[in-house]
Structures are given as structure tokens and as C-alpha cells.
Amino acid sequence: MRSKSHIKDTKGERIFYLLNGLFLTIFLIFTLYPLMCVISGAISDPIPVARGEVTFYPKGFSLRGFEINLQNPKVLRGFGNSLFYTVVGTVLNLFITVITGYVMSRKELPGRTAISFFMAFTMWFSGGLIPTFLLVRDLGLFNTRWALLIPGMLNVWNMIVCRTFINSTIPEEMFEAASIDGCGYMRFLFSMVLPLSSAIIAVLTLWYAIGHWNSYFNALIYVYEPELQPLQLYLRATLIENIGDLSDVEASTESLGIQELIKNSLILIACLPLWILYPFVQKFFVKGVMIGSVKG
Amino acid sequence: MTTPSSRKIVPKHSSLLTRIRRTRALYMLLIPAIVFLIVFHYYPMYGAIIAFKNYTISGGILGSEWVGLKNFQKFINYYEFPLILKNTLRISIYTITASFFIKLILSLSLNCMRLEGYKKIVQTVTYMPHFISTVVIVGILIRFFNPSIGPISKLIQSLGGTNRDLMGVSEAVPHIYVWSGIWQNAGWSTILYLATLSSVDPTLHEAAIVDGATRMHRVWHIDLPTLIPTIVITLIMDMGRVMSVGADKMLLMQNSLNLSTTQIISTYVYGVGIASASPQYSYGAAISLFNTVINFSLLMIVNTISKKLNQAALW
Numbered sequence: 001m002r003s004k005s006h007i008k009d010t011k012g013e014r015i016f017y018l019l020n021g022l023f024l025t026i027f028l029i030f031t032l033y034p035l036m037c038v039i040s041g042a043i044s045d046p047i048p049v050a051r052g053e054v055t056f057y058p059k060g061f062s063l064r065g066f067e068i069n070l071q072n073p074k075v076l077r078g079f080g081n082s083l084f085y086t087v088v089g090t091v092l093n094l095f096i097t098v099i100t101g102y103v104m105s106r107k108e109l110p111g112r113t114a115i116s117f118f119m120a121f122t123m124w125f126s127g128g129l130i131p132t133f134l135l136v137r138d139l140g141l142f143n144t145r146w147a148l149l150i151p152g153m154l155n156v157w158n159m160i161v162c163r164t165f166i167n168s169t170i171p172e173e174m175f176e177a178a179s180i181d182g183c184g185y186m187r188f189l190f191s192m193v194l195p196l197s198s199a200i201i202a203v204l205t206l207w208y209a210i211g212h213w214n215s216y217f218n219a220l221i222y223v224y225e226p227e228l229q230p231l232q233l234y235l236r237a238t239l240i241e242n243i244g245d246l247s248d249v250e251a252s253t254e255s256l257g258i259q260e261l262i263k264n265s266l267i268l269i270a271c272l273p274l275w276i277l278y279p280f281v282q283k284f285f286v287k288g289v290m291i292g293s294v295k296g
Numbered sequence: 297m298t299t300p301s302s303r304k305i306v307p308k309h310s311s312l313l314t315r316i317r318r319t320r321a322l323y324m325l326l327i328p329a330i331v332f333l334i335v336f337h338y339y340p341m342y343g344a345i346i347a348f349k350n351y352t353i354s355g356g357i358l359g360s361e362w363v364g365l366k367n368f369q370k371f372i373n374y375y376e377f378p379l380i381l382k383n384t385l386r387i388s389i390y391t392i393t394a395s396f397f398i399k400l401i402l403s404l405s406l407n408c409m410r411l412e413g414y415k416k417i418v419q420t421v422t423y424m425p426h427f428i429s430t431v432v433i434v435g436i437l438i439r440f441f442n443p444s445i446g447p448i449s450k451l452i453q454s455l456g457g458t459n460r461d462l463m464g465v466s467e468a469v470p471h472i473y474v475w476s477g478i479w480q481n482a483g484w485s486t487i488l489y490l491a492t493l494s495s496v497d498p499t500l501h502e503a504a505i506v507d508g509a510t511r512m513h514r515v516w517h518i519d520l521p522t523l524i525p526t527i528v529i530t531l532i533m534d535m536g537r538v539m540s541v542g543a544d545k546m547l548l549m550q551n552s553l554n555l556s557t558t559q560i561i562s563t564y565v566y567g568v569g570i571a572s573a574s575p576q577y578s579y580g581a582a583i584s585l586f587n588t589v590i591n592f593s594l595l596m597i598v599n600t601i602s603k604k605l606n607q608a609a610l611w
Contacts, residue, residue: 103325110316130346135340210426
């Protein structure tokens with residue numbers, strides 16, 4: 001729109017746009033470079049990788065890293081566990097966030113301000129790590145899957161974003177019209193609010209799913225049973241503490257290269273699910289985030 | 297707001313009891329959230345009183361003996377207390393300032409980009425790192441700074457720099473921590489600013505163009521003022537978190553060589569309260585409480601100042 005302006009760019013303007021484009025390109029490269037290094041390090045031939053010759057561009061081609069990872073029962077188990085925590089956790093999160101957001105969007109609710117404060121206060125003041133840890137232990141959630149699902153069930157900030165979205169997209173007249181026709185609060189939630197809130201539900205799904213898929217800290221302190229651990233803990237052992245199945249491989253150049261291939265492809269395997277999820281959510285993003293957070 | 301038809305359902309003038317009865321379905325829906333918040337947020341706040349006690353497993357929260365401020369004194373008199381405090385504040389303020397400027401410049405720059413297709417590409421690519429987990433980020437960092445195979449280490453060496461592993465150099469690790477965070481989140485963090493910028497009335501820009509304003513003028517006099525309320529709100533929220541740098545990323549970056557800059561309050565609490573063979577629950581709880589109270593006070597102060605200056609405020 002602005003580019004079709006009938007006023008021609010002055011020389012200064014052209015320089016400005018040129019420098020601006022240059023800045024964005026530098027930022028693009030800054031972001032892309034490490035990602036490309038990981039991708040190249042995952043699909044190249046092991047020998048140049050071990051010699052440290054592979055940076056931005058791949059050299060040779062090999063999928064052995066992926067093959068070895070996909071045959072590793074620990075990777076598969078971690079992946080399956082993470083998938084479970086992400087799907088079940090996100091569904092629980094969505095359920096409680098949306099119904100609470102809906103209730104808080106109803107202005108006629110007696111005591112709404114007080115309840116609102118009761119909820120928001122938890123964003124600014126918390127009992128801290130140790131009391132929460134002791135609570136989870138005393139509730140008997142240690143070493144169970146629940147320890148990774150229940151303690152983060154509701155994110156108050158997300159609930160506020162959801163409430164703001166409902167308030168600003170669903171006109172009050174709609175509720176009035178529905179209630180004259182005898183529609184109660186429950187029915188209004190299921191037949192009007194939910195279908196009209198797909199944008200915010202998509203955004204919340206992404207936020208919660210990122211949280212579940214990527215978190216490791218709660219699993220580290222609450223779950224020591226390897227059978228129950230998410231993929232991130234396996235990644236931590238392999239990528240950071242350098243322990244696990246890789247140390248016993250003999251140290252020839254090729255096996256060193258294969259270890260690198262395994263690690264880089266493991267990184268990609270761990271990133272893939274969210275990179276696949278994002279494009280589905282992207283088209284809702286503008287609407288969801290903008291309405292939810294800007295007015296919030 | 298209340299039209300006659302909505303008064304039919306919940307009349308404003310009816311008694312509180314009637315109004316509660318009419319909205320009982322809403323209260324039912326609220327039960328899960330209230331129960332959750334009481335159990336997992338308010339109960340731990342009550343549990344935080346163990347900071348003033350000497351918590352033992354047999355005694356529990358109520359039965360353990362009171363020790364007053366002993367745990368707080370122990371932390372303040374701990375010989376590494378100034379170092380831990382300094383490390384925490386350094387990481388936090390460094391992160392807040394650096395990411396704020398990058399986010400601001402990147403948003404303004406993206407907003408000025410006229411090639412819509414290229415803008416989309418830059419946005420999509422810069423969003424990608426946001427989806428990567430902390431473990432993977434630190435894993436990538438460790439591998440990139442590996443002197444024998446890491447691309448960044450190779451780059452530094454080819455420019456005549458050090459061939460040491462920078463993840464073990466205590467002075468380098470805070471920079472790595474902050475800039476890897478920027479790499480990960482800068483693109484994503486522009487979403488809110490770009491959303492705010494898109495709310496500018498286009499006629500404002502058109503009028504400015506007719507009056508001969510360059511794009512730079514318009515950035516300065518239209519775009520930037522539009523962002524100010526959002527900036528104030530985000531900075532207030534940052535203030536409320538200035539002492540709480542999360543343990544998760546730092547814990548992964550810590551090693552015995554860099555502890556002098558990477559030991560922060562949250563990792564120390566984790567160390568003494570959970571990871572230790574004989575965990576000191578009360579001591580850990582006292583440090584967290586000390587931290588929370590400072591954060592909360594800072595938030596109140598900044599919010600009050602912001603209100604006085606007639607800027608945006610949280611409440």
C-alpha cells in the first residue's frame with residue numbers, strides 16, 4: 001500500500017530502505033547459520049564431520065545418525081513419553097484455561113474482581129521451588145506421570161489472554177440473544193464460545209505444547225524412573241553430560257564422526273514435532289495473539 | 297452496558313444471593329481452577345513458612361521448630377552471597393537491556409520492510425529457534441564452542457582468537473547465555489510489538505508522507521510513540537522478575553570452571569535444597585522467599601512510579 005504511494009522515494013529514503021533490508025538480512029543469517037550447521041552436521045559424511053570441516057554446507061551425504069537414533073530404544077521411549085506428556089498435558093491445560101477464561105469473561109459474575117485478583121496474585125508471588133517440591137512429594141506424585149501433568153495445569157497469564165479474547169470477539173448482544181432463547185451458561189460455552197474461539201485455542205495449544213515438549217526441569221526433580229522420563233532428559237544426558245550409549249564406541253575418526261552425526265540428528269528429531277505443529281497454528285496467530293495480548 | 301434483556305437473566309438490582317444462584321453454573325466451571333490454584337499456588341505460599349523454621353520430614357510444616365530469621369541470616373552471611381547476588385543481577389539486567397533494544401530495533405525494522413514476501417521469510421526463520429528446547433540450545437552451544445569441531449570456535453580461531461573452550465571461561469559464559477537467548481527469542485518477541493505497530497491508523501502515515509516526512513521521521517514520531525505503552529508494561533513486568541533468573545538454562549551451562557559467574561540464586565537454591573545429598577529445605581525456602589519479596593517490592597515500586605508519571609500501569 002505504502003510502496004504504491006505516488007510520491008517518489010527520495011535518495012535518502014532509498015538509502016534508508018536499503019540499510020533496513022541489509023540489517024534484516026544480517027539478522028536472518030545470524031539466525032540461520034547455527035541451524036544450518038546442525039542440519040549439515042546431521043546429514044554429512046562422518047569423516048569430514050569428525051575433522052571439523054563441516055560448518056554451513058553439508059559435505060557428502062549420510063543418514064546413519066538418524067538410522068542409529070531411530071533404532072535406539074531409549075530415544076523411542078523418550079519420544080513416546082514426551083508425546084504423551086505433550087498431548088495429555090495440553091488437553092488438560094486447554095480444558096481448564098478455556099472454561100476459566102470463559103467464566104472470567106462474564107461481567108455479571110458476582111465477586112469477579114476479587115476472584116480475578118486471587119488468580120493474578122499467583123503470577124507475582126509464589127511459594128518458591130522448595131515448598132512446591134515438598135508438596136508434590138507429600139501428595140505422592142513423585143515418580144508418577146502426574147507430577148509432570150498436574151502442577152502446571154493452569155497458566156494464569158494464558159487464562160487472561162483467553163478471557164480478553166473472548167471479551168473482545170464475542171459481542172454481548174450475542175449472549176443476550178442466546179439467553180432470551182433459553183440458552184444457559186454451559187450451552188453458550190459449548191455452542192457459541194468454543195466454535196468462535198478457534199484462533200485463541202490454536203495459540204494456547206502451541207504455547208502449552210511448547211512448554212510440555214521442551215521442559216526438562218520438572219522431570220529432573222520429580223521423575224527418576226527412566227521408563228517415565230521425557231526425551232529432554234535423554235538429550236541432557238547425551239548432549240550435555242556426554243554420558244549414555246555413545247562413550248563405548250571406539251575412537252576412530254569415523255566413529256567420532258558418527259557420534260557427531262548421532263548428536264546432530266538427535267537435535268533435529270527433538271525439534272521436528274514443534275516445527276511441524278507451527279505452520280498449522282500460524283494462520284491463527286495474528287488474530288489470536290493480537291486480540292488476546294494487545295488489549296489485555 | 298446492561299441492557300434490559302440481560303437484566304432479565306441476572307438483574308443488577310436483585311440480591312447477591314439471587315445473583316449467585318443465577319450464575320451458579322459459572323461457579324461450577326470455576327471449581328477446577330480455584331482448587332488448582334489453592335493447592336499448587338496458595339498452599340506452597342503457606343508452606344513457605346518453613347523458611348522461619350528448621351524443617352524436618354518427621355515434623356512437617358507445622359511440627360518443625362521455629363528458628364526465626366536464622367535461615368535468612370545464614371544466606372546473607374554466606375561468603376558467596378555478594379557474588380551470587382551480583383551474578384544474578386548481572387545476567388538479569390544484561391538480558392533485559394540487550395533483548396529490549398534488539399526487540400525494539402527488529403520490530404521497527406520489520407515494520408518498515410516493504411517487500412511483504414521477504415518480511416514473511418525473515419519472520420518465519422527468526423521464529424524457528426523459539427521452538428527449540430533449552431537442553432538442545434545448550435547442547436548446540438557446547439558443540440559449537442568445542443575447540444576441535446565447533447563452527448564458532450573454528451571461526452574465532454580463524455580470526456586469530458583463542459582456542460580455549462569458551463564454555464569453561466567464566467567471563468565468557470554470561471555473554472553466551474544472553475546472546476544465545478537473544479538468538480532464540482528475538483524474532484518471536486517482536487510479535488507483540490508488531491501487533492501494536494499494526495494498530496497505527498494508516499491515514500496518520502499518509503498525512504505525514506504528504507507533509508514530507510521521511511520514513512525515519514515517521515519511525516521516530518509515529519511508530520515509536522505508539523509502542524511506548526507496550527514498552528512500559530513489558531519493562532514493569534521485567535522489573536518484577538529482575539531477581540528471578542530461571543535455574544533451567546543456567547544449570548545446564550554450569551560447570552566447575554565457570555561457577556564464579558554462573559552460580560545464581562535459583563541454581564543455588566536447587567543445589568542446597570534439592571540436588572544435595574542432605575537437602576536443607578528450610579534454607580532453600582528462605583532464599584526463595586527473600587528473592588520473591590524483593591521481586592514483588594520492586595514490581596510495586598515501579599508500578600507506582602509509572603502510575604505517577606501517568607504512563608501505563610499493571611493495576
